Amino acid sequence: MATTKSQSLPETCRALVCLEKGHVEVQSVPTPNAVPGSVVVRIISAVVEPVAKSIFSEGLPGLWFPTPYIPGTRAIGRVAAIGSDTTSLKLDQFVILDPHIRGRDDSNVQLLWGAGVFGGNPAANALMEGSWRNGMYAEYARAPLENCYALNESILMGSPSSGGLGYSAAVLASVMRYAVAYGGLRSIDLKAGETIIIAPATGIYTGAAVEIASAMGARVIAASRNIEALNKLAALVPRVQVLQLKGKVEEDLAGLKNFGVIDAYLDMSPFAANESTHVRSCMMAVRQYGRVSLMGVSMKDIPIPYVVAVMNNLTIRGQYMYEREDVFSLIKLVEAGVLKLGNSVGHEVVAEFGLEDYEKAFDVAEQHTEAGKMVLLDL
Structure with a gap:
């Protein structure tokens, strides 16, 4: 026994x-x-x-x-x-x-x-x-x-x-801090070579999202208001391009579209972003049949671009935390030296x-x- x-x-x-x-x-x-x-x-x-x-x-x-x-x-x-x-x-x-x-x-x-x-x-x-x-x-x-x-x-x-x-x-x-974003990225099946928007992108968990998306082989568009923090990320993490958000839907959308075809978007907005317009801009920038993962803690309803979501056949997925298999996979990335x-x-x-x-x-x-x-x- x-x-x-x-x-x-x-x-x-x-x-x-x-x-x-x-x-x-x-x-x-x-x-x-x-x-x-x-x-x-x-x-x-x-x-x-x-x-x-x-x-x-x-x-x-x-x-x-x-x-x-x-x-x-x-x-x-x-x-x-x-x-x-x-x-x-x-x-x-x-x-x-x-x-x-x-x-x-x-x-x-x-x-x-x-x-x-x-x-x-x-x-x-x-x-x-x-x-x-x-x-x-x-x-x-x-x-x-x-x-x-x-x-x-x-x-x-x-x-x-x-x-x-x-x-x-x-x-x-610090390893488990990456698990949250990794769960969201795997839930929308992010693939190497794809382009994903991470917005916001300069906080502890959102910055980790930029790093893990890059480690998965994606090109990352990191979008936030703090251009200094964005540039620091781009200098340290491979395949990262940046956009300073202005808080104006059409202006931010135009800036995102300048990056070309965008396959996916991951949102991890904090409580403080309740009034932000970036979710709408980022959703509208995603290509037809693109994917969106919502993982933030915004306590206020947001104006989703309904017609755009329909006409572009967007998949919008809410994701709370991650699965156990995500953690095993994350640890493998760290042990292999892929996620530094x-x-x-x-x-x-x-x-x-x-x-x-x-x-x-x-x-x-x-x-x-x-x-x-x-x-x-x-x-």
Whole structure:
């Protein structure tokens, strides 16, 4: 009979606990154990998102989370304990954690582990409130088997002189940021050689979309208002051309059409883009039988060019997050060196903080929303 295996774990560990909205503090909590369907991971570094401060002080529109709970949505670490039904993960294995949890008996039940539930699904609320209340801002985290992905440590962290890529754990913590855009791009079957608009394109997740689309072999039209940030992307990422958006539909449409035939468009608009006109311009620029992926968090309805969509036979697809196969494929791109990380492509770990300095980490992360920037909590 299979049994739980573990390293010698302490009875308690440090964690950042959100007691209620506006009240977060470091506490000593019981170290989780590995139950069937899970592993326990010793967290090395956890990503601090720019919206972290807003989530815990005032909340995000449409996001629900239980209290008290341990936040934290993306991290890297090592397996410290395995449940009785674990078949491939091993103790001390180097892993990355994915926050997108789906119900095992109903994949329509979805939550962002360590953040909350969008959309008010009672089953998702119950799943988070019960089994997966606690996220990754802790020395040890219990993770669903499906959300724990093994990384090839010798390739990713090995010396370049020995055929490795020479990445640090801190750099590798960024990998899951690419998964969101990758899921959207795969959902519309982006192919090498095609041309895609990414707009907006200069934020942390939208900049990652530009990079991953280029890594897939596409020509990318990166469109945003910040021309300086656009030019930086174009200088660092292959096959990227840029357009500064002016906020005028016809002018922006004309600028996009100057690039020739456009096969697809990926939108990842943030909350702040509720009043933007770029979605309409970009949709109208896509060729006949082209594809559009909507992945943003705009909370306001947009005026879709209805007749254009009909006459051009556009496929418009909404996409929330990604599939598990997308994550496996993404990791292969990184391990093969096709999707590059680190300083050579303009990435920067802006700062690393200990858990007790979480307030500083939240403040610094809030100020660095540009593509390639990352703030970490080191556990």
